[in-house]
Amino acid sequence: MNLNQESEVISFLLKISNVVGLSAVAVMLMLGIVMFLELTGTKINFPALTESAPPASAPTVTTPPEEEMWRAPDLAALPATPEGDQIRYGRELVAHTAEYLGPEGSVLQIANGLNCQNCHLDAGTKPFGNNYSLVASTYPKLRARSGTEEDVVKRVSDCFERSLNGEAPKPESAEMQAMVVYIKWVGKDVPKGDTPKGTGLIDLEYLDRAASPELGKAVYVQQCQVCHGDNGQGLKAAGNSEYTYPPLWGEDSYNDGAGLYRVSTFARYVKANMPLGATHDNPILTNEEAWDLAAYINSMPRPKKDISKDWPDISRKPVDHPFGPYTDGFSENQHKYGPYKPILAARKK
Numbered sequence: 001m002n003l004n005q006e007s008e009v010i011s012f013l014l015k016i017s018n019v020v021g022l023s024a025v026a027v028m029l030m031l032g033i034v035m036f037l038e039l040t041g042t043k044i045n046f047p048a049l050t051e052s053a054p055p056a057s058a059p060t061v062t063t064p065p066e067e068e069m070w071r072a073p074d075l076a077a078l079p080a081t082p083e084g085d086q087i088r089y090g091r092e093l094v095a096h097t098a099e100y101l102g103p104e105g106s107v108l109q110i111a112n113g114l115n116c117q118n119c120h121l122d123a124g125t126k127p128f129g130n131n132y133s134l135v136a137s138t139y140p141k142l143r144a145r146s147g148t149e150e151d152v153v154k155r156v157s158d159c160f161e162r163s164l165n166g167e168a169p170k171p172e173s174a175e176m177q178a179m180v181v182y183i184k185w186v187g188k189d190v191p192k193g194d195t196p197k198g199t200g201l202i203d204l205e206y207l208d209r210a211a212s213p214e215l216g217k218a219v220y221v222q223q224c225q226v227c228h229g230d231n232g233q234g235l236k237a238a239g240n241s242e243y244t245y246p247p248l249w250g251e252d253s254y255n256d257g258a259g260l261y262r263v264s265t266f267a268r269y270v271k272a273n274m275p276l277g278a279t280h281d282n283p284i285l286t287n288e289e290a291w292d293l294a295a296y297i298n299s300m301p302r303p304k305k306d307i308s309k310d311w312p313d314i315s316r317k318p319v320d321h322p323f324g325p326y327t328d329g330f331s332e333n334q335h336k337y338g339p340y341k342p343i344l345a346a347r348k349k
Contacts, residue, residue: 070133070196072125072186083181090182093175095123096242097164100175104241107175111166112253112303113236116179118246119163119260121273124186127198128272128280134199136187144316146309152180162258165303201268202280207291210338211263216296219289223275224248232300249300256322257305263336264320266294295337298322319343 075091078084093100094116100106102113121129140151156179157168169176190196220228227245228234234247247253260266271290272280285293311317315327322336330343 067197069127070131070190070198071127072131072133073189086178087182087185089174090178090180090185091123093179094120094182098242101166101169102241108169110169111160111164112251113241113243114164114246114252114254115242116159116164118243119159119254119269124183126273128200128202130201130269131199132183132186133190133196134187136184137190137192137194144313145311147312152183156180156183162305163254163260165253165255165305198280201265202272204264204268204271204287204290206264206340206344207288207338208341210334211267211291211295213292213296213299213337215288216292216294216299219285219293220296223285223289224293227276232297248297249302251303253302255303255305257307257310261298261302261322262318262320263291263294263298263322263338264318264340266298267291270294291338298336319347 075088078087097111097115097117098105098113101108101111103109103111105111117123119130120132122131124130124132135152135155139155140149142148143150146154153171153176156176157171160166160168169179190199228248229245232247232249232253234243234252235245236243254260260269267290270278270293271283271285271287272278275284278284283290307323311321314325317326319340320335320338322332324332324335326335328343328346330346334343
């Protein structure tokens with residue numbers, strides 16, 4: 001062992017002693033063992049004990065968070081105050097409208113027996129269930145259907161006169177006030193100008209053909225008839241003022257001035273919510289089945305409403321508004337059932 005090797009050995013052993021806290025005696029003993037091995041011809045390789053940098057970590061990949069689904073406020077968190085009681089009463093009226101305001105209503109008899117939540121699911125709180133999330137942040141607003149600025153009272157009144165085929169509670173009544181307060185409370189956390197995920201209804205691509213009532217009838221028989229009846233009459237238990245499953249056509253259903261009478265609105269509604277068990281991310285109906293089912297149900301007889309004052313600016317009518325006159329050359333039948341893409345293309349010219 002030459003001088004340089006001896007120096008390396010001593011340096012190595014000193015580093016060992018510093019790392020593990022060996023005594024001087026132990027170091028000398030180790031040195032003796034090393035020298036013995038060297039004299040006997042055993043090759044020794046001394047590892048370097050220099051500090052090494054920790055291994056480089058893999059680059060962090062940041063995944064953008066998925067947009068959070070809108071959720072209604074927690075009803076259980078409402079205080080036991082007059083204001084809280086009013087909101088709770090408003091929810092009760094939305095969920096069980098027929099019990100209070102239907103043909104056998106305990107307060108008034110002014111509606112057809114449907115509940116508001118038959119159209120606005122879970123009392124207007126279900127994501128993509130035609131909910132009330134945007135009402136508080138968007139009303140009052142100008143609505144093209146009436147051509148006037150509307151407040152929430154007017155919006156609720158429209159539902160009573162169209163979807164519930166009845167008459168609206170008086171604006172100053174306890175019932176109207178409670179429903180308005182509740183509906184505003186549902187959307188109270190949505191900032192003006194925001195449209196959170198889950199508001200309203202899902203988007204549904206237009207078909208390249210007309211929606212077919214004939215094909216929709218087969219879908220109805222297979223998917224809907226068991227709950228809503230072979231004649232669309234719904235199901236109501238004996239002695240109950242509310243429908244378990246609402247009628248989809250006939251005298252007790254929504255009239256032809258209601259929003260659901262538009263085929264696109266009904267198709268978007270059922271796609272994410274019907275039959276029972278369907279959700280927006282796990283639908284049961286295909287897109288075509290949703291369109292055809294909407295066409296079939298809205299081809300069936302139902303109450304009429306005077307809509308002569310609707311859409312004072314006829315150029316603002318939706319593409320699927322089923323009643324003329326129109327500013328384009330397409331028929332009422334095509335406006336009702338489609339195909340809609342040619343109408344949209346013509347409007348862009």
